[in-house]
Amino acid sequence: MGVPRTLTKRHKRFLPGRSAAVAAALCLTSATVALLPAPSSAATGPGGETVAEGGHTAQISRTEYGIPHILARDFDGLGYGYGYAFAQDNVCELAEQVVTLRGERSQFFGPGGESGEGANLASDTYYTGQRRAGTVQRLLDRKAPLGPTAELRRMVEGYAAGYNRYLRDTGVGKLPDPRCKGKPWVRPITPLDLWSVVYDVNRVTAEVPLAPDIGDAKPPAAGAGGTAASGAPGGKGMAASKTPDGNDAAATKTPAVKGTAASVPAATSHAILET
Secondary structure (H helix, E strand, C coil): CCCCCCCCHHHHCCCCCCHHHHHHHHHHHHHHHHCCCCCCCCCCCCCCEEEEECCEEEEEEECCCCCEEEEECCHHHHHHHHHHHHHHHHHHHHHHHHHHHCCCHHHHHCCCCCCCCCHHHHHHHHHHHHHHHCHHHHHHCCCCCCCCCHHHHHHHHHHHHHHHHHHHHHCHHHCCCCCCCCCCCCCCCCHHHHHHHHHHHHCCCCCHHHHHHHHCCCCCCCCCCCCCCCCCHHHCCCCCCECCCCCEHHHHCCCCCCCCHHHCCCCCCEEEECC
16 A cells, blocks of 8 residues: 655645635636526616626626626627636636646746745646646547537637636736736636636646656666555556546546536526527
């Protein structure tokens, strides 16, 4: 039996402490549950605003507690309103998460980090490898049900457009949150960035907490045997399992992340597709 792993502060840096970005990802993957026929007044109210750009249109209103309600006539608009409202509330969280997933933390925050010496460098090594492997794009290239549905693709595209619209309207130098106001790492995002967030959330209880170790991994000394893996017969290391199409099993067991509605707190936000 292998020795149970103890997660240090450095490992926990990769766990879902980034709650706002995680919530955004889960909302994207499960929002279709809330797309119910409703009268046009269902998500409108005093102080509501309409945001529109090109083919994207959404009505955003908020409760007395600030919870956004999104009303749209199509999935494009639904994602657009979601992205715009989320940026209003959590622009810094998602901007930093995108920096992480692009493997750029060392560029903007230095190689160290709050989790210890070399933490950002290890993170960048891990996520740069993920991007170069093209795993997320390969999953996106699959047709539903192995890949995302057409409606979900449109919603994610709208989400990115809505987030970027908020950045243009407000200006990075005038963001209300001082944590990222005027920071060069706050930039427009792409749909692929959002899919990468979703993919990362799905892996957060498995591989992601070990990203520091993966990023810092060193080749074995000359003549040394393979690294013994816990539970591997004979201690000869664990061979990566493959699927019939030749991809790593770990990269394909959660295709296009469908998410679960139960993962999203009911009070986080509310989206309605108007019919």
